[in-house]
Amino acid sequence: MEFFNNLRDALQERQISMKQFMSFVRKEFYHIFRDKTTMAILLILPILMLVLFGYSISTEVKNSKIAILDSSNDVATRAIIEKFRNSEYFSVKKMVNNPSEIQDLFKKDRLNMVLVFGDNFYENLAHTGNAQVQLIVDGSDPNSAKTIVTYATSIIGAYQLELSKIDKIPFQINPQIKLLYNPQMKGAYNFVPGVMGMILMLICAMMTSISIAREKELGTMEVLLVSPMKPIYIILSKTIPYFVLSLVNLATILLLSVFLLKVPIAGSLFWLIAFSLVYIFVNLSLGLLISSIVDSQLVALLISGMVLMLPVIMLSGMMFPVENMPVFFQWISQIIPAKWYIIGVKKIMIKGLGLSSIIPEMSVLLGMGIVLVIASLKNFKYRLE
Amino acid sequence: MEKVIEVQNLTKKFGDFTAVDHISFEVYKGEIFGFLGANGAGKTTAMRMLCGLLPPTSGKGLVAGFDIHTQSEEVKRNIGYMSQKFALYEDLKVWENIRLYGGIYGVPEDEIIKKTDELLKRLGFEKERNSFVKSLPLGWKQKLAFSVAIFHEPKIVFLDEPTGGVDPVTRRQFWEMIYEAADRGITVFVTTHYMDEAEYCDRVSIMVDGRIDALDSPKNLKNQFKANNMDGVFQQLARRASRKAD
Numbered sequence A: 001m002e003f004f005n006n007l008r009d010a011l012q013e014r015q016i017s018m019k020q021f022m023s024f025v026r027k028e029f030y031h032i033f034r035d036k037t038t039m040a041i042l043l044i045l046p047i048l049m050l051v052l053f054g055y056s057i058s059t060e061v062k063n064s065k066i067a068i069l070d071s072s073n074d075v076a077t078r079a080i081i082e083k084f085r086n087s088e089y090f091s092v093k094k095m096v097n098n099p100s101e102i103q104d105l106f107k108k109d110r111l112n113m114v115l116v117f118g119d120n121f122y123e124n125l126a127h128t129g130n131a132q133v134q135l136i137v138d139g140s141d142p143n144s145a146k147t148i149v150t151y152a153t154s155i156i157g158a159y160q161l162e163l164s165k166i167d168k169i170p171f172q173i174n175p176q177i178k179l180l181y182n183p184q185m186k187g188a189y190n191f192v193p194g195v196m197g198m199i200l201m202l203i204c205a206m207m208t209s210i211s212i213a214r215e216k217e218l219g220t221m222e223v224l225l226v227s228p229m230k231p232i233y234i235i236l237s238k239t240i241p242y243f244v245l246s247l248v249n250l251a252t253i254l255l256l257s258v259f260l261l262k263v264p265i266a267g268s269l270f271w272l273i274a275f276s277l278v279y280i281f282v283n284l285s286l287g288l289l290i291s292s293i294v295d296s297q298l299v300a301l302l303i304s305g306m307v308l309m310l311p312v313i314m315l316s317g318m319m320f321p322v323e324n325m326p327v328f329f330q331w332i333s334q335i336i337p338a339k340w341y342i343i344g345v346k347k348i349m350i351k352g353l354g355l356s357s358i359i360p361e362m363s364v365l366l367g368m369g370i371v372l373v374i375a376s377l378k379n380f381k382y383r384l385e
Numbered sequence B: 001m002e003k004v005i006e007v008q009n010l011t012k013k014f015g016d017f018t019a020v021d022h023i024s025f026e027v028y029k030g031e032i033f034g035f036l037g038a039n040g041a042g043k044t045t046a047m048r049m050l051c052g053l054l055p056p057t058s059g060k061g062l063v064a065g066f067d068i069h070t071q072s073e074e075v076k077r078n079i080g081y082m083s084q085k086f087a088l089y090e091d092l093k094v095w096e097n098i099r100l101y102g103g104i105y106g107v108p109e110d111e112i113i114k115k116t117d118e119l120l121k122r123l124g125f126e127k128e129r130n131s132f133v134k135s136l137p138l139g140w141k142q143k144l145a146f147s148v149a150i151f152h153e154p155k156i157v158f159l160d161e162p163t164g165g166v167d168p169v170t171r172r173q174f175w176e177m178i179y180e181a182a183d184r185g186i187t188v189f190v191t192t193h194y195m196d197e198a199e200y201c202d203r204v205s206i207m208v209d210g211r212i213d214a215l216d217s218p219k220n221l222k223n224q225f226k227a228n229n230m231d232g233v234f235q236q237l238a239r240r241a242s243r244k245a246d
Helices: A002-034 A036-055 A075-086 A099-109 A121-127 A142-167 A187-218 A220-226 A231-259 A269-293 A297-315 A327-333 A337-350 A355-384 B043-050 B072-077 B094-104 B109-123 B138-149 B168-183 B218-225 B230-238
Strands: A064-070 A090-096 A113-117 A133-137 B003-014 B017-028 B032-037 B058-063 B079-082 B156-160 B187-191 B203-208 B211-216
Touching (some): A002 A036, A036 A187, A064 A075, A064 A142, A113 A142, A231 A269, A269 A337, A297 A327, A337 A355, B017 B043, B043 B187, B138 B168
Antiparallel strands (some): A113 A133
16 A cells, blocks of 8 residues: 555656656747747758858869860870860860970969870870870869869779770770769768758757856756756756757758758668767767856857867868878867767768668767766766755 | 754865854744855855755754755755845746746646736736746846745745845835745745844844854844944954955
8 A cells, every 4th residue: 555655656746847847848948939049040050051061162173274285186185185175174274385384374374283195195005005194283272182183083084984995905094083972072962961060069069058057147057956856857958959959950951951952861861860869969968068067158158169169160070181180180080079970971871871881980979978978967966066 | 933944063064174164053933034144154055055955064954844964855845945146037927937936846737827816916016927027127026036936835935145236125125025924934044244134034143154153133142242233243253253255
């Protein structure tokens, strides 16, 4: 009998705490919906970022100005030059006769590249199976230089392929480079995962930490702690609205990238969402950890802005390839959750790989999330005492 | 008389520093108990222990009949709390604030609705039901915050410097609300910096360097220290302090 009474009491208590919890979650939504700035950040920022990155910070290079020095002027070189003329990535500005002109051309005509064919190009190719072509590229912007070289080698490679089909002789012009997954080197393929990583972090980590810091600043946190509501519920109720909103944002980004930017989701949508949920979990815990350390909204904003955003932009591989960074920064990039998320999203979304391919990224993120959530809960408990 | 707070040798140490040093006192039902002391004397720490926020290092404390060390849940359920910052949500409407705090303390929904109407009527706030709290004048916020703190009919309400930054007329009105609550049997435990307010209390304790150096009715304290008012009493005691205010 006593057991049943206890059970009834326990259930009743649970019901009350569930009610408390829900009234709290409702209050959080009021805070969000009634603050114009928050609403703007939540709804407009993701769209703005996608469009901004999509149309202005594109890494595609079109209409590069090139000049050509063709000492051979034979059937092979003419065919290759024709291919360059037909490419939208290149516009052939000049035919050069003398190698000594080249240096000046870069300065005067702001050329991006000069293509130099050696003597007897076709003869060498036909007899020895080896021909030389030199690409002289303006390296002052290494990123676009790299892109241009890749375009040019793929054009030459395409000619080589045609030739070998006709003659069945193993010709060798250049090492054949085929661009995997992103044959047109579309910028969007690169930055959509990056923007996803950034937005989800912004919503989860930054907004959560600011909203908890706000309660501390206003003194309402103190009143809540004196109330019979369990601290864990107070904190959980803070994360739920941002969790819901980050799902809305995830959907917005995916819809925009598929229909506006024409980046298809090559792999499983289910695993993409599951993987994103893990990442959201990491960032919510990160937000909790920040808010357990700081007492003011401003500090929360600074920490999430400087300590979180900057490394994500610079070191996550979103803008600059991690492999090209100094070893020290490569090492730092390992502890940035967004880096792992971006790699994973690229694998599923762009390359169309399955779950087994993202197991490393998934486990790293899960591990980070668990460590962060334990650290922040411990810290909260310690701070509240 | 029924005791609602019983404290014996309550102590809190932070490392080598003894914030609260073996304090003992009792508070009776329906009493207005003034808890005074200079900044850094240990008032806040003592109060946080009584509210179940901070576990004591040693000593015993019963609040509303529950042990503050082992039954902090029950303690929290039976007390109300109002801080200096009033702690209402500015971007919530008046009735939303009431509903939220009522809900946190587990007051049933239909009772919240009924009591909200009564409360707004008593305060003369009927027209402000749907106003955002940020649009209310400071004195109104203070009254509302107090009403919210005792909305769930707690046995004891803790007020942490509730009149900071409020003008004298509003302070006077606020004390009338405190008297009303005490008449209804709610014990009021209040800290303050204003010595004229100390005169309004039934009994006053004064903390110096983590100890309670004086505890009696304002009248007896003035006799004991041969002072004209509570300020005189306080000054004499504060001079003993060796600790610096933080």
